[in-house]
Amino acid sequence: MGKVKHRRLDQLADLCRQVGDAMQRASVALLDADRAMAEKVITGDAALARARASCEEQLLAATDLRVVLTAVHAVDTLERMGDLALHIARAARRRHPAHVLPDELRVPFADMGQLAITLANTAEQVIRTGDPELAAFLDASDDTMDDLHRAVFATVTRADWPHGVATAVDATVLSQNYERFADYAVALARRTSVIARSELAA
């Protein structure tokens, strides 16, 4: 029984890593105006949907309804995180061969991308290990993400912003995508850490 439970969380953790990988590719597509990388994320979404369905199917075999509820929420959250990576990839493809972002926003967006990937990887580790110390790390990273998001907004609404309204809007929406991705990763880790611990103890 303990072994079956363990496999179940492993599949959820694998799904989390796949979503983190999608975000990594989307961030490269955005920063490098890399169309092939954007396409990889966009076409890869079907595989992600299959992985989610399989993960959810497996949950139906569970006996502890609290675990089922938490895991269904987790799959739902991972779907939304995948959607955010998809939005970023689509923005990169839409503007290709142009860059979506002006050079002055490259650094904060590279930081947000790195942070998003780290948060997804940390959530994956929380699901695998239930380690409570990782939760504190997540909160600190989420604060950093919020600061970066606010800084981008301040930059694009500056009186002397030279890149026009459309670019400002694109940058804000993209920045918001990263910020929401981080929020979801933190919520996911927090919700699943409790069942992860009890599953490993079982």
Next chain:
Amino acid sequence: MGKVKHRRLDQLADLCRQVGDAMQRASVALLDADRAMAEKVITGDAALARARASCEEQLLAATDLRVVLTAVHAVDTLERMGDLALHIARAARRRHPAHVLPDELRVPFADMGQLAITLANTAEQVIRTGDPELAAFLDASDDTMDDLHRAVFATVTRADWPHGVATAVDATVLSQNYERFADYAVALARRTSVIARSELAA
């Protein structure tokens, strides 16, 4: 047994109506720069959270796991819809006593607000009745919402947009909130209509 099942979907439908009400108030707050109405949405969020918890608690007593999964997804979606209403109310409060939106955006935003409320009400009816004809109506309304969202984006990124970058960004983010609310309402109705029909037939 059939009676218990019926009550369970009633509670989900009630929750859907409460979320629709929150969106209605948020839209009034936004269009009329009505701070009291914005506060009502913001303070009302705690009651919504309790209603969600109670709805989810009730689900734990269900025996059909497919129904449980669908209903948990529905509660999750309603949480996100409530969050979107909350974002709109917060934007109205933040800019008060000024209006967030310039006059020229009043009509499309009034339309989006009306459509969002109609979609939430329709989703509520789908949960109560499982009526498949309502689903077709939802798709048409969702298309109209997408058109309105695109029109707002086109307006704020026009070369002669006179209201500055910050207002353009605010308008885009708000418009996106309505568009996502509509997407969620449609997904909610689609996912729950199947179990609504089978529950009523039981």
